[in-house]
Amino acid sequence: MPESQTISWLPDGTPYSTRFDDRYHGEQGLAQAQDVFLRGCGLPAAWAGAPQWRILETGFGFGLNFLAAWSAWRADPARPRLLHFVSLEAWPVSSDDLLRAAARHPELQELARELHAQYWGLLPGVHRLCFDGGRVLLTLCVGQAQALLRQQLWEVDSVFLDGFSPERNPDLWSLETLKAMARHCRRGTRLATWTVARGVRDALTQCGFVVQKVAGLPPKRDNLQARFDPRWQPRSRRRPPEFTQPARCLVLGAGLAGATAAASLARRGWQVTVLDAGATPAAGASGLPAGLFAPHLSPDDNLFARVSRAGVRAMLQQAGALLQAGVDWSPAGVLERRPPAQLGLPADWSSGPGLDWSRPADAESLAAAGLPENASACWHARAGWVRPARFIARLLEQPGIAWRPNSAVARLVRSSTGLWQAFGSASAPLAEAELVVLAAGPACNDLLAPLQGPQLPLQPVRGQMSWGLQPAPAEGLPPFAVNGGGALMAHVPCEGGLAWHMGATFERDVQRLPMTTEEQAAAHAHNWQRLQALVPGAAPTLRPAFEGGQDLRAWAGVRCTAHDRMPIVGPVAPATLPGLWVSTAMGARGLTRAMLCAELLAARLMGEPLPVEAKLAQAMGCERL
Template sequence: MNAGKNTYRQLEHAALNWDENSLPISSEFDDVYFSKASGLDETRYVFLQHNRLPERWESFDFSQGTPFVIAETGFGTGLNFLCAWQAFLQHAPADARLHFISVEKFPLTQEDLKKSLSIWPELKALADQLIEVYPLPIPGVHRRHFACASGSAGRIQLTLLQGDASELFSQLEAKVDAWFLDGFAPAKNPEMWTPELFQAIRRLSDHGTTVATFTAAGIVRNGLKAAGFDIKKTKGFGRKRHMVCGELILQDGQPVQAPPAPDAPIIEPLALATPWQDIPWFKPPNQLSTAANHQIDGETDLTKTVAQIATKAAKSCAIIGAGIAGSTTAQALARQGINVTLIEQNSQPGQAGSGNRQGVLYIKLGTEPSPHSRFYLAGFEFSRHYLQQNVSDELWQASGVLQLATSEKEHKRQQSFLERNQFPEQLLQGVSAEQASELSGTKLEHSGLYFPNAGWARPALLCQQFSQHDNIQLLTDTFVDKLEHNEQGWKLLDKQGEIITQADQVVIACAASAKHFEQTQWLPTKSIRGQTTYLQTNEQTPKLNTVVCHEGYIAPAIDDQLCLGASFNLRDEETELRDSDQQHNLDLLADAMPDYHQALQASDTDLETLNGKVGFRCASPDYAPLAGPAPVYDSFLERYERLRHDATRIPDAEPEYYPNLYLNIGHGSRGLASAPLCAEVLTGYIGNNPQPLERELLNALQPSRFIIRGMIRGRL
């Protein structure tokens, strides 16, 4: 599951011993997770007090919707996170948001986490929320949202990086306000305290970023000094003699430090990381330095830098399309305090590609962990927790999903997949035909993969729920014909040229219709017709316990109807239901599940009446979504023209994007697994939030990838 590896490998759980006071001790590092004297008091003293957090929260400018960001090395039991969360509720304004980032290479089991945190009764209400959504031991980035005591969802966010600290912080996109350098002591775990880690700390920090750590070891002091922090040694907690704290003070972008003592060793500064040097075309808008050279109403604007335009606080956003991509994006931005106008051309949200009665949340992973497979794995894990926390049982059921191996080729692929890779059983497991039959409640002839926490949802109703928020204005029966930009922002016009609305930011989330706009005519997406079939059930209709996927799929019945499908027709714009596609869906069912199909016939279930829905999937050439800033097509062709002739010669040019214009399309038939996480990605760009994915995976979603790929391959 790590970048550069050719197999998926779950992380090793931390091996714990428990002392006479039931305190956890790491067997691997022979070190305590928190102070035996008082772990809670130590956290408050070392990290909260020496980062000056309570007073900073009271004076921090939260008015622009910006969260206060804390980053930590060593999540461990989550005690520091819970302590910061508790203090934030006590000292920060009621509408302020806290974003906590942490890293852990050896995560505790859920049971060990629960036992460790049971020591602190005053944290129980917060700890229970953490335990409920604690990630499986899967490497990568895991994003979670938490409710506060008032019940407001999303005010506290956790981004937990599972794996090597240096590697993951080097792949992170965020701006950190305070660092908790925790983890095991350098003498016990020197591998964590690398120059690469301190380089990543410097890259993720800005003027005024503070740091505090329990240790005063030279490797930590010198690493922080080399990263540009002004460091001082102070009294440690309890019996500990010293600890270290400091601050990054910048002048003209360079660190300003007090002169060292005459006998102090010379500390060479770390070179700042340049993560975009080899792939400048993926550099995000808020990191661009060149003058904005975009056309605004026919005139070139050279008055502001792209970064200044991109980092301007977003107060309003218009989202075009209220399907699963648009509605989840609207909900995510609204929770950040951004005023959203959600525009839908149909009479209500979720009527087009997201309009099926039932959709399936599951993923099909490649044998090797490509960026696309890793993205969908992260998306699946985020979606299942997102649905669990945010919707009722009527809209989402974790019924489990079986992915049958209905051909010899698929059987061999699944066997190779299981032999080469290692996953937690709570995520997926290989099952025999007999086991699949027992799980599904019907006789099956094929083995498969079982996803116990996957299931089905009602996407149309989800879209309607996610379109509701005090910060969301929903406009239905409204078609956006044109986008125009000026210094005040974006104007969205109808076919008569009348202004529908104006906004600082725009997200195009209207699937294949995104190509309607002048700015995005170049998009390589395709529209794929799909017809689902609805069968009316009766008392004799055989029941299913799980979703079963084969060449098609069938889900457990809801409201006395079975949903199965779906046809796959490229270059087919027919919107009416047709008998041939209904028969196609029934034939797929009969081939994959003959006993169940026969039982349907024997139960007098009506297989003849034509009933279902036609929708159109929007798919990209590589079947991954397009989620990110909208590139200026002609500018990309000009700035990266050299790639047509020699892809090894990287042009020294920054990309050009339309200011504050973003895409969230191309989710195909897997929108339930991809759209909620892509909404988080968009909040990273628009709200200057920490990103929920490693840089490599963000790049795999960038819309501009198709322009660069086309040039390198000689297609553009």
């Protein structure tokens, strides 16, 4: 686990790093951010009229350069539609110190409070923080700069070369680190820094930058500015993006995968048409009355666990912006029952940012769930329940999205002009666009087969949820969701009252709907058995429903998963079927994964910084299949 930066505060209020024996920027902090970094990179003029702008910073510190860039973006009528700010930090400061440092700059207080609200759980790796309706994206990368720069594949327009002085932290300014940084620059990328150390100037020149000294911000005599313009042709491992400008898109499927993909593309200026056979959004597997989102636990913090955390963060951001807490969703946390002595937490989890995510359940939360003090369970603070149909409806209301119900797509055709056309039963196309995103679960392969495209390794999984209106009083029903071999969600608003939900079953390779009366009864019996093991205290209250059929209801749907349990996101076959992308295979974790997959799809499509580490993106990509 990374340690927080150890900060002491000098008498004049300036923060000081005891780790590096160096002070952070004092009274000149905001002035330096604006003069040295923003104006040093020609901003805001350089980004005028661009669809997006990407800034790379080598030391996040207290986030002052990010706040200054965000403030300048807000104030600029010619600002790009999307501002990406990618920042590296090996030793994150605490959230309290972050807010204290920003207090020196009253003009940044509003933005600093918004940053503070998302500044939590910063484990090693990549964290995507989202502001201004998703148009300002901070990609905060926690770890050693050189390693992070080598692992990722960004292309940036500006570089803020910042950090503690070369004498105090030489690794950050070494030739090896600057070479790794230069890999992310395009010809013409501008760089700015406050140091004019000869070793830094020589290293930048060796890396292909044209370097010049400029007048510094008093009392400093000089600063450094540079432009990436190597004498050689740089080699890049980055694939050119399929689209550099927004266009039209057809999304096939109005469930979680389709609605989130539509919203992410619409925020970037795409004109999106969503086609679905249903008469309402969420007519398929995403239409369950209530669903759970929560991180996954693994003692080795594997890819599955890391993807789940990134997905939960993305879900929290989007649901918080669109939904009404306590009505459409509840981020009140989730208690997860675990096998005895197998909490699933990594060995070094006992202190540090991981506790912002998950921790051993305390006596209070166990008692609230009616469980004994010695019960094996974890508490997920960043988790909860959502009414998916409400979430999907709000996503589809976003500007730039046209929702077309009763529009079953039977086949796709790529015209001689390069446009994709979606056909139903009639001879005329339902719609056409430059891009198609398949988000139709198991039906994706039905659409790919006539195109002679690759068949995705999709497995249908049928499931039934048992639910009903809560009796009063609802004794034994916990105030938060409980999962682990099924999930119980209670106190969910429904029909003017409250409802409970338990399930769901998991039948692989079964997709027959509707379920027969016998199948429904067997699924209810399975859920009842799971409920008694999961939350025994709820059994007396819900026994009349399960055993007497009092207002016992069922919802069933067919989910879709891949052989390795990871989502499938990316281009289907870029060489032979350009403009055909997919987002599917989210299994029973659609609420945890869908928003992340949508942002990953949009980022890959348009050459943006990815919302996760490159390794995680590869684990979700079509190319792995």
